Amino acid sequence: MAYVAARGGERAIAASEELHGRLSGPLSGELVRAIERQLPYLVDRVMGEGSLYAPELAALALAQTGGDLYEAVLLLRAYRSTQPRIAYAQPVRQGELRTVRRISAAFKDIPGGQILGPSLDYSHRLLKLGVLDGQNVELGMLNVELPSEQETSSADEHSAFNIQHSTLPAVADWQRAEGLLEPLPAGEPADPAGLPDVTREPISFPAPRAHRLQSLARADTGGVLALGYASMRGYGMSHPTVNELRLGYAELTLRHPVTGVAFSAGRVRVSQAEVVDTGAGKPGESPLRLGFTATIGWNEVKTIAGAMLDLEMSAPDPHPAHREEFVLYHTEPVESSGFCIHYKLPHYVTFGSALDNLRKAAGEGRREGETLPEATPSAGEAK
Amino acid sequence: MTLAELTHPRQDYSYGFLDAFARRELRRRILKAIAIPGYQVPYASRELPIARGWGTGGLQATLSVAGPQDVVKVIDQGADDSVNAANLRRFIARMTGVETTTDTARATIIQSRHRVPEERLAEGQLLVLQVPDPEPLRAVQPDSSQAREMHADADYAQMWLSLYEQLVRFGRFMQGASYPVIVNRRYLMSPSPIPRWDTPALHQSAHLTILSAGREKRLYAVPPYTDVRPIEFDDVFFQVEDQAGRVCMITGAAQKFMDELPQPGGGSRFRISDTGYVEKLLAAARGEPTAIGPTYYDDQGRFWMPGVIRGRGDGDS
Incomplete structure (x- = not known):
């Protein structure tokens, strides 16, 4: 060296x-x-x-x-960012997900049924203080019989997520058949290798749909929640209902490079949320609009808040905090956290430069009754 | 001959960290940026093992052009020895095997945060400036899509208006660092948060400047011998930070950009911000053979190229 x-x-x-x-x-x-x-x-x-x-x-x-x-x-x-692209997996369809949890708030019951699955939703949020006294809290002590006839996921045989699952139709399929939602675009899904990729090309606005969904998938959970919550609480234009929330395993299907035969390279945990807006139907259009977010891993807060933001971003004139550029730029976890902590870096050159102006303004240029400016007029200065 | 002899030795990372595709993309974007001076070229901007907002834009530019023959200098606020500069330099050297230096004249690539060195850069040298916010219009138009349209139309009226407002309110222009400039009589450009003292150094410079914002995914360039003019009025001029009366506590030199150091009993002392230049002055004072290059400002504070800084009563206009 x-x-x-x-x-x-x-x-x-x-x-x-x-x-x-x-x-x-x-x-x-x-x-x-x-x-x-x-x-x-x-x-x-x-x-x-x-x-x-x-x-x-x-x-x-x-x-x-x-x-x-x-x-x-x-x-x-x-x-x-150092890893090469070896192959592109085949698209995953909702109905093919091996689903372990699936909730619809829009209907009392849905084709395939509501599946509560693994959740803390209805738990009493009490600390299990006994653990601190040496008491073991094991799974099974609840004496609940878990069904076991369904196949288990081989990819997750040894994981905590070793849970039964089934494949279920999408709620939206039923709504499409009823004419409540726009039909899916005809034809085969796009070639995965041809999709716009937000990690390989810069995003510009209005963003391609792929870029928006990819950005939401990798967005900061807390950031998506904050902006999404603002929409839910009252700054939003839409009044959505959770059409379907799903946690499941997606089969990672690849095609063999020589034989072209499709095979499974394993399963990954995924979650997705679909929300429907009931308030924006125009004459001649389907009465419902869908908002969607999916991510790898099981993350219900992010997918629900993200799906609501997806709806907001598509609205004709969203609140400034729900515009696409605003949402996607400001929920990027690596960029936002990195920039936040960069303020720890020394800024004495820029500070000195601003001080030069402030002293001069305080001296010569100041008029009668004018106070010292509290900050320099340009926001883009001392970064 | 065995197969093992023919294969590359194992490497955990590509040369220069970036993979070949990222490097190719960056080089193409850099060429485009040079071809359209001051125009912000979007690029994908890969994540690096350095926090975003800490120089990853400059780093990607440096890593994509550096070769083993290069000599790299890294400064932060003018200092070679700040922890951030040291960290970036360590990473660049580790990933490219370049030689590193604190000597401005010896460096082929100078990556910098917030400063241009005091010694004049020469032909063949590359200055890479780290950019937090590439958009000079951000203060008047935070929406980047609309700002892009304003650039396309060269519609900078709001900037002139804000300049005028500063004049009316405070009697002077209040922009500190990142003073906006017009490049090649076309694009409004943020020169990155360099002090106004450094802004004239970009005008008709012999060296190439690449400005790269990793977080914001934009890069732009000032090719050698290109016009870079700070925005100003015909009768009210851009002014650099006043260094008059400031004497460097280490070297005794004057009329260079100074860091102000507050003193316990009140008042301030000053030292030259460019640590590489300080090193050279000290070496020369010790009688060691040192080649100190010509500087942008002379000891009377006159900029080397007449007519560039109009707002000073020092006779160079």
Whole structure:
């Protein structure tokens, strides 16, 4: 390696990183496996925002950062950006998802049935304090009989998500058949390799639908929730109902490069939400409009809030905070968190430059009764 | 001969970290940016193992053009030894094997956050500026789609209006760093948050400047020998930060861009922001052989190219 201008700064960096590592304790394969096995919802969130389905790597990222979510997501994204595209999987249809949980708020019952599946929705949010006294809280102590006749997912045989599942038709299919929703575009789904890819090309607005859905899929859960909640609470133009919320496993189907035969390379956890707007039917159009968000991993808050934002963004004149550019730029977890923490960097050159103006304005240029400006007029200055 | 001898040694990452596709895309975008001076070219912008907003745009530009023969200098706020500069330099050297330096004159690539070195850059040198916000219109038009239309129409009326408003309210232009410029008489451009002191250095410069915003996914360039003019009125001129009366506490030099250091008992002391230049002045003071290049400003604070800075009473207009 060539000469490196080693300075005090580099020793400080090494010491700082070392100190951080010591506070969160030693890394081990055991720790990584425990995180992967026992904190699946956390792993899912990191995979979703990192847009890389790799439970083991997501668990490693969490362990390595001491559980700092944004750092873990960045680790995964930076790793992801070095990986080549080996192949494109076949599109997954809703009805083919191996579904473990599926709720519709729009109807009391739906073709295929409502499936409560794994959820804390109706749990009493009480801390199990007994655990602290050495009491073991095992699955099964509830004495609930779980059905076992259905096949289990081989890909997740050893995971906490080893749950029965079934394939179910989409609620929207029924609505389309009834003429309540626009029919799906005719023909085969687009060639996956030809889809616009937000990780390989810059986004511009109005964004292609693929870019919007990809951005929502990798968006910051908290950010999507904040903007989505603003819409739900009253700043929104639409009044949506959850048409269908699904958690399931998607078959990752590839075509063999030589024989062209389709085969499964495994299954990935996915979640999706569809909301319908009941308030915007125009004469001559279908009465219902759909909002949609899907992500890898199981993340109900993000998909529901994202689906509502999808509806808002498509509305003719959305609230400024629900315009496509506003939503997609500001819910990008790596960019927003990175820019936020960049304010820790020194800014003394820009600050000095502003000070020069302020002093001059306070001296010569100020008129009678004029006060010192509190900030420089341009927002784009001291970054 | 065995197969093992014929294969590349194992590498965890591509040369320069970026894969070949990302590198190709960046190089093409850079060429386009050079062809249309000051125009913001969108690019995909890959995630790097450095936090977004910490120089990933500059880093991608540097990594996509650097080769093993390059000599790289990295500065942050003018300093080679700040932790952020040290970190980026460490990463660039680790991924490309380039030689690194603090000497402005020796560097083939200078990646910088918020400063242009005091010594004049020469032909063949590349200045890569890290850009937090590529859009000079952001303050008057936060919507990027509309800002793009304004650029297409060269509709910069709102900028002139805001300049005029500053004049009316404060009696002077209040823009500090990132003072907007018109490049090649066409595009309004943010020169990145360099102080106004550095803005004239981009005008008709011998070197190439690439400005790259990783988070905002835009890059743009000022080719050598291109007009770069700060926006100003015919009768009220752009002014650089006043360095008069400031003497560097380390070198005793004057009329360079100074960092202000507040003192415990009140008042301030000053030191030259460009640490590489300070090193050279110190070496020269010790009598060591040192080649100090010509600087943008002389000891009286006159800019080297007459007529560029009109708003100073120092006789160079």
